[in-house]
Amino acid sequence: MTLVSDRVVKIVPLGLSDAGLMMALAGELERTFPFSYRIGTDEKMPVDALDGMRGQYHATRILEHLVASDRTAFRILGVTSFDIFTPILQYIFGEAMLGGRAALVSTYRLGTVPFEGVVPCRHAVFVDRVIKEGIHELGHTFGLTHCDDHHCVMTASLTVGDIDEKSTQMCYYCQMAFKDELARAGIAQS
Amino acid sequence: MRKKFRILVVDDEFSIRVSLGDLLRHDGYQVEVAESAEAALETLKTQSFDLMMVDIKMPGMDGLEMLKQVKENEPNATVVMMTAYGSIDSAVEAMKLGATDYVVKPFDPVRMEALINQVYENDLMQRERQVLRRQVRVCGCYGPMIGQSPPMMKLFELVEDVAATDSVVLILGESGTGKEVLARTIHEKSARANGLFVGVNLGAFTESIQESELFGYEKGAFTGANTAKKGLFEVASGGTLFLDEVGSASQKMQIDLLRVLQERKFRRVGGLIEQEMDFRVMAASNRDLEESVKDGSFRQDLYYRLNVVQIHIPTLRERREDIPVLAKHFLEVMRVRLGKKISTISPEAMECLVNYDWPGNVRELENAIERALVVGKSKWIVPEDLPIVMKQSFGGSADESLDAWERDYISRKLEQYEWNISRTAETLKIDRGTLYAKIKKYGLTSGDGSK
Ligand SMILES: [Zn+2]
Ligand SMILES: [Zn+2]
Numbered sequence: 001m002t003l004v005s006d007r008v009v010k011i012v013p014l015g016l017s018d019a020g021l022m023m024a025l026a027g028e029l030e031r032t033f034p035f036s037y038r039i040g041t042d043e044k045m046p047v048d049a050l051d052g053m054r055g056q057y058h059a060t061r062i063l064e065h066l067v068a069s070d071r072t073a074f075r076i077l078g079v080t081s082f083d084i085f086t087p088i089l090q091y092i093f094g095e096a097m098l099g100g101r102a103a104l105v106s107t108y109r110l111g112t113v114p115f116e117g118v119v120p121c122r123h124a125v126f127v128d129r130v131i132k133e134g135i136h137e138l139g140h141t142f143g144l145t146h147c148d149d150h151h152c153v154m155t156a157s158l159t160v161g162d163i164d165e166k167s168t169q170m171c172y173y174c175q176m177a178f179k180d181e182l183a184r185a186g187i188a189q190s
Numbered sequence: 191m192r193k194k195f196r197i198l199v200v201d202d203e204f205s206i207r208v209s210l211g212d213l214l215r216h217d218g219y220q221v222e223v224a225e226s227a228e229a230a231l232e233t234l235k236t237q238s239f240d241l242m243m244v245d246i247k248m249p250g251m252d253g254l255e256m257l258k259q260v261k262e263n264e265p266n267a268t269v270v271m272m273t274a275y276g277s278i279d280s281a282v283e284a285m286k287l288g289a290t291d292y293v294v295k296p297f298d299p300v301r302m303e304a305l306i307n308q309v310y311e312n313d314l315m316q317r318e319r320q321v322l323r324r325q326v327r328v329c330g331c332y333g334p335m336i337g338q339s340p341p342m343m344k345l346f347e348l349v350e351d352v353a354a355t356d357s358v359v360l361i362l363g364e365s366g367t368g369k370e371v372l373a374r375t376i377h378e379k380s381a382r383a384n385g386l387f388v389g390v391n392l393g394a395f396t397e398s399i400q401e402s403e404l405f406g407y408e409k410g411a412f413t414g415a416n417t418a419k420k421g422l423f424e425v426a427s428g429g430t431l432f433l434d435e436v437g438s439a440s441q442k443m444q445i446d447l448l449r450v451l452q453e454r455k456f457r458r459v460g461g462l463i464e465q466e467m468d469f470r471v472m473a474a475s476n477r478d479l480e481e482s483v484k485d486g487s488f489r490q491d492l493y494y495r496l497n498v499v500q501i502h503i504p505t506l507r508e509r510r511e512d513i514p515v516l517a518k519h520f521l522e523v524m525r526v527r528l529g530k531k532i533s534t535i536s537p538e539a540m541e542c543l544v545n546y547d548w549p550g551n552v553r554e555l556e557n558a559i560e561r562a563l564v565v566g567k568s569k570w571i572v573p574e575d576l577p578i579v580m581k582q583s584f585g586g587s588a589d590e591s592l593d594a595w596e597r598d599y600i601s602r603k604l605e606q607y608e609w610n611i612s613r614t615a616e617t618l619k620i621d622r623g624t625l626y627a628k629i630k631k632y633g634l635t636s637g638d639g640s641k
Contacts, residue, residue: 060209086209090296098215145218156217158299176445 007035007074007187009138012066013042014080016107021127025079028131028168032153033138033178035074043069045082056085059095059104066102075141076102077134083108093157094133096140103137105130114161121160129163139170142181147174195310196238199223200230200256201245201272206295210243217306227256234260235621238612241309242269246280246292254284261288263622264611268309335368335375336519337512341504345372352499353379358451360496361474363503366551369474370434372503377430382470385429388422392443393435401446402459411460423456426469436473436496437482444489451495471496506548506555513544516552520559521571530563534570542573546580597632600625609636 009029011022019039026037049061062084066076084092084106093110096103110129113119135153147154152171157163170178197219201207207223214221222237224230228251230244242260246253253271260267271284271292281292291305335342335349352359353376361369370389377387390403402411406421422431433439439447450456454467473496482488506513517535525533535543539562548554562575573580577598600618607613615625628634 060212085296086213087203087205088209088213088296089299089302091299096216098212140216145216156303158303172449173442173445177441 008038008072009033009035009075009077010038010040010070010073012040012069012076012078014062014078014082015042015045016079016081017042021107021130022079024127025131025134029077029134029138032135032168032170033142038073045080051085054085056083056091059084059086059092059106062104063095063097063100063102066104067097067100073101075138077138078102078104079107079130079134080104081107093163094137096137098140098145099143100141103134103141105133105137110160110163112160114159114164125164128168129160132163132166132168133157135168135170139174139178142178144170144174144177144181147171149173195240195313196220196222198230198233198237198239198242200225200227200242200248200253202226202248203245206245206272213302214306227251227253230256231259234263235623238616240268240313241306242267244269244271246271246273246284254280254287257284257287257289263626266610267612268313270305270309335371336516337509338515339504339509339511341509342512345501345503348501349376349379352376352501355499356381356470358470358496358498359472360479360498360500361472361503362479362500363474363476364505364549364551365476366548366553367503367505368552369476369503370432372501373430373432373472373474376472377432377470380430380470382429385469386426387430387432388426388469389432389434390422391434393438401442404443404446405456405459406461407459408461411458415460418458421458423450423467423469424465428468430470430472433471433473435475437475437477437479437488439488441489444492448489448492448495451492506551510544513555514540516555517543517559520556521563524556524560524563528560528563530566532563532566532568532570536570536572539571539573539576542576542580596628597634600628600632601634604629604634604636 011026011029013022022039026039030037045057046062046065049057049065051058057080062078062080066078070076084095084104086092086095091109092106094103094105107126107130110133111120111126113121132153136157139154144154146156147170149155149171150165151167151169152174153166153168154170154174155162155166157166197214199207199210199214199221200223201210202225204225207225211221211223222233222239224233227244227248230242231251244253244256257269257271260269265288268290269288271281271289272295273281273292274295278294281289281294284292290309293302293305335346337343349372359373359376361372363369373389374387377383402415402419402421404421404423406419406424407415409415409418433447436447450467451471455464456467457464479488479493479497483490483493506516517540521533521535524530543555543558550557558576558580559571561577562571566572566575579598600614603614603618607617611622611625615622618625620628
């Protein structure tokens with residue numbers, strides 16, 4: 001796929017400084033979504049997003065914060081090391097505005113061995129999961145919904161095991177839907 | 191991108207409506223929200239849903255009362271109750287009242303996914319069963335293309351021309367005009383006449399069976415695929431694949447079809463070997479596909495691929511002069527099949543037939559003749575043997591025939607939707623209360639006694 005260089009996707013680390021992880025993420029995102037990537041400086045978590053009762057951050061508030069923080073970026077992907085939630089679910093790995101501008105991934109629950117809650121996994125596995133969830137959430141901002149194909153990156157993952165099972169690639173249908181979306185938005189791939 | 195599945199979320203808490211709504215939309219479902227049971231019941235008057243997720247504790251009418259009312263109207267409705275920690279008692283009460291399940295807020299994502307999938311799959315299975323039944327019922331053929339009117343003569347010329355080519359053909363026409371008959375006729379006159387004519391109704395297809403039906407699959411491609419199976423693409427090899435009601439194809443199916451038409455190759459699900467496409471494609475639709483392209487429900491690129499040669503079949507009322515010859519043809523065929531002595535149509539009855547508007551086209555005419563033969567007691571078909579709507583054009587009180595027409599129409603729609611009250615009401619564009627009243631008024635009952 002050729003690059004659409006005038007569209008900038010900004011990656012924003014939130015309470016997390018891991019330059020290597022951000023670089024790896026940007027590199028993989030570019031292979032799926034042909035835009036330019038810029039890695040922002042580490043920002044603090046927005047205080048008003050913290051739910052004291054649940055001890056977790058409200059993902060929707062963080063998305064609103066990201067959108068307000070940058071009015072020009074084509075898309076904004078936040079990456080946080082804190083635990084996030086939406087009111088209806090006990091936990092989530094990420095959240096995005098469907099067809100919107102902002103997406104968010106939390107690394108909080110991505111670093112363990114499946115079914116062994118506390119046993120840390122290998123670093124390479126952790127990085128792989130962050131990449132898959134990053135692609136997945138960014139995919140939602142292009143209007144893509146969950147896919148039935150368990151190898152497709154757009155399949156919904158509820159456990160780290162689910163993430164490990166899927167690939168970093170979109171299936172044929174999701175690729176078509178992404179291309180359709182670009183065409184609808186009038187973005188030509190030059 | 192998978193589902194035409196509609197979910198209604200009912201919760202007084204704003205943050206729950208938003209987050210649950212978003213979650214379900216990310217799964218590709220169509221979601222409506224209501225902030226109270228009262229508002230939800232109001233919505234239900236005009237819309238129907240495949241699943242309702244209802245909070246138990248709400249100010250005003252609570253979830254249990256709403257569940258009761260929903261179930262009274264529609265015993266088959268799928269309702270999942272939502273409760274907060276510590277109110278399990280009312281959840282149990284809800285199960286007794288017919289709730290499908292209950293979930294505790296905030297949901298465990300794994301449990302939530304399993305629950306929705308189960309509801310979704312149950313619904314699919316039900317629809318598949320309906321599809322099978324429908325296919326058995328509809329397979330009656332309504333005779334070859336017959337007519338001497340100018341529009342039909344033009345059509346026959348076109349058929350000859352088209353049969354000599356191998357182009358994709360798009361056949362448009364109201365339901366009952368004989369689109370499949372026309373496709374068959376072209377096939378039989380074409381160089382592919384020795385191959386099979388494989389017809390598939392995409393409107394009756396549900397998504398889960400589509401892909402494997404069309405492409406076939408290899409052993410082990412998915413759970414339940416214990417042996418390899420040829421898909422319709424392979425079965426049609428050397429012949430013609432007829433895609434009926436192509437306008438109802440899901441987005442996914444549209445992509446599948448586009449891909450095959452573009453690449454002229456396909457693979458079985460779970461298979462590695464690419465096979466060449468060796469069949470002619472004909473598609474049919476009773477909708478205005480250009481309209482569907484405009485509103486985004488049908489892919490433009492696929493439309494261009496299908497719309498190589500377009501054939502429009504005229505309605506029966508556009509060629510009234512053909513009605514006598516068609517009526518006589520059906521009378522001949524059916525008289526033998528039913529073993530009846532009736533061999534002519536009285537002039538009065540024929541006048542009724544010619545003046546009637548035939549919204550169901552040739553198929554409706556065929557049904558009318560068959561019915562007349564079954565009920566007829568004299569030596570020829572008289573107006574009394576015809577459905578009342580047709581006699582309207584001849585005589586009889588207008589009110590009476592209007593009622594009869596309505597009774598007939600509603601009863602047909604109910605059969606078509608397997609007595610699903612919500613869906614029938616939706617297509618009739620009346621609310622369910624009105625539909626119940628009409629059912630009572632006309633004393634309608636479901637034919638096979640189910641539901
Ligand atoms: Zn997702
Ligand atoms: Zn996919």
